[in-house]
Amino acid sequence: MHIADGILPPAWCLAGHAISLGAVALLGRRVEPWEVARMGMLSATSFVVSMIHFPLLGTSVHLGLFGLMGILLGGRAFPVIFTTLLFQALLFQHGGLLSLGMNALNMGLGALAASLLWRTPGLPETVRGGVAGFVGTYLPALLMVGEFQAAGYGKGFAAIAAVYLAVAAVEGVLTATAVTFVRQAKPALLESR
Amino acid sequence: MSGAFSPVDGCRWADLDSRAKILGTMGGALAISAAPTLAALGLQLVAAGAVVAGSRLSLRWVLQRCALVTPFAAMMAAFLAFERAPDYAPSLLVLGKAYGSVLLLGILVASTPVPELVAGLQRLRVPAVLVVTASFTYRYAQLLEQEWGRMDRARLSRSGRTPRQVAWGPRLAALFVRSWDRGERVAAAMTARGFTGRLPVGPAQALRAGDYAFAAGLLLLVLPLFFG
Structure with a gap:
């Protein structure tokens, strides 16, 4: 799901950087100094988790858990995801420096959408967690596919969206079970945002 | 993962200021990404390859780095080839741009320890x-x-x-x-301990001639856009 450099037009990449860094600066203003250590720790966790690969349809995918990040961190998930993606680009060449803004925007929006869904009242917590986990992964995939189509890569690319349905379903189940575990082990995490 | 955080021993550009390397890499990647023709991209790749060759990085290290981006870049190139057939130039452009950017990012990563990168970002007002x-x-x-x-x-x-x-x-x-x-x-x-939300970094040293030369050299990758 990481867009590499050279794939999207440079103007889009610059716009992605401007919007993402603007969002980071805006959301970062409200971050208290004592929160930064927690955010950094969860960024490191997200980075470690992203190295766990699952076999899927003959290839392998790695976890993103943007939905869980949105649930745990709310809007603060955006700078955390930006940082995780920066390290993935630098160390593992997942994405690139130029496309970092677009990648952060896609995945950060997924986390923000998950955060909003998590707060939707009236549904059991496990269901909300599952839906948030699904949307946290699938929305970035849809955004990416939309960007590729707009950039002229053809309608065939929409087939990738179908593959990501399976990935998002896995993430939804994982997030639902993770939320259930966190509720039992440390409920304060779910209520801190 | 432990090795992934370490720069490559003996990389020639290790002594340069991280700000120059970050800005040069971003500017160079932007120029490569904007290449309109295969001729322009070819010139850029030759120039980027020369910088890599001058870095004293092993060919194996560079190829491993390129291999990481291959599945994604090849898939995008294939989609474009189907979409634009029989014109395969756009497809080759995408492949070349992806590899060119990998070369530049590789130089940055190989020559700069992560703490220096972070300090560079801070000094660039990120x-x-x-x-x-x-x-x-x-x-x-x-x-x-x-x-x-x-x-x-x-x-x-x-x-x-x-x-x-x-x-x-x-x-x-x-x-x-x-x-x-x-x-x-x-x-x-x-x-x-009095943490205020910002990391203490030492006073920024003034950029030296070598720093300017390195950044300017990578930014010269913009030239083939006009003459390629």
């Missing part, structure tokens, strides 16, 4: 929250990877089950909970 989060990520990622390994060993010693047979969600959530707790402890310790 939002403080990003810089501090990046610093924490670097400091604790390896520790948390070891923690994940310890959790795995503990689980195996207790249940003897293989990883596929256990619920991944609670295992991952347990890592998040442990990280959160560790974050609380670190935050308390840092607050007690």
Whole structure:
């Protein structure tokens, strides 16, 4: 799901950087100094988790858990995801420096959408967690596919969206079970945002 | 993962200022990304290849780095080839641009330790929250990877089950909970020491002629856009 450099037009990449860094600066203003250590720790966790690969349809995918990040961190998930993606680009060449803004925007929006869904009242917590986990992964995939189509890569690319349905379903189940575990082990995490 | 955080020994550009390397890499990648023709891109790739050759990086290291981007770049090129057939130039352009950017990013990563990169970002006025989060990520990622390994060993010693047979969600959530707790402890310790939300960095040294030359050299990759 990481867009590499050279794939999207440079103007889009610059716009992605401007919007993402603007969002980071805006959301970062409200971050208290004592929160930064927690955010950094969860960024490191997200980075470690992203190295766990699952076999899927003959290839392998790695976890993103943007939905869980949105649930745990709310809007603060955006700078955390930006940082995780920066390290993935630098160390593992997942994405690139130029496309970092677009990648952060896609995945950060997924986390923000998950955060909003998590707060939707009236549904059991496990269901909300599952839906948030699904949307946290699938929305970035849809955004990416939309960007590729707009950039002229053809309608065939929409087939990738179908593959990501399976990935998002896995993430939804994982997030639902993770939320259930966190509720039992440390409920304060779910209520801190 | 431990090796991934280390720059490559003997890389020629290691002594240069990280700000020059970051700006040069971004500018060079932007220029490559804007290449309109295969001729222009070819000139850029030759120039980027020359910088890599001058870096004293091993061919194996460079190829491994390129291999990482191959699945994604090849897939995009294939989609474009189907869409634009029989004109395959756009497809080749995408491939070349992806590899060109990898070369430049490789130089940055090979020559710059992560703490220097983070300090460079701070001096380039990247939002403080990003810089501090990046610093924490670097400091604790390896520790948390070891923690994940310890959790795995503990689980195996207790249940003897293989990883596929256990619920991944609670295992991952347990890592998040442990990280959160560790974050609380670190935050308390840092607050007690007067942490204000910004990392202390030493005074920025003035850029030297070599720094300017390196950044300018990479920014010259823009020239083939006009003459290629």
